[in-house]
Amino acid sequence: MTTAIRTIRIGGRLGPGFDPYAPRATQYTQGTVVVDVVDPQNNELLWRGQGVANVSDDEKQYEQDLLKTVTAILEKFPQAQAGR
Numbered sequence: 018m019t020t021a022i023r024t025i026r027i028g029g030r031l032g033p034g035f036d037p038y039a040p041r042a043t044q045y046t047q048g049t050v051v052v053d054v055v056d057p058q059n060n061e062l063l064w065r066g067q068g069v070a071n072v073s074d075d076e077k078q079y080e081q082d083l084l085k086t087v088t089a090i091l092e093k094f095p096q097a098q099a100g101r
Contacts, residue, residue, distance in 0.1 A: 066090035
């Protein structure tokens with residue numbers, strides 16, 4: 018089976034019902050979490066960690082997933098060397 022799609026330009030629009038300025042909604046199931054550690058004296062970025070957390074409409078589930086992701090990110094934070 019072959020499907021052909023044809024675009025017709027009508028009055029500056031691409032086919033009937035096409036509106037390039039119409040709002041579009043995209044649903045995401047995951048989001049990127051970024052943790053920055055910044056020197057308060059000069060605002061210099063000292064360390065950045067990132068991870069991915071599930072996004073949920075269930076607030077409790079979202080909190081749990083976010084906490085789990087932040088904890089995993091912070092576990093990668095470099096430890097201070099002895100004597101420093």
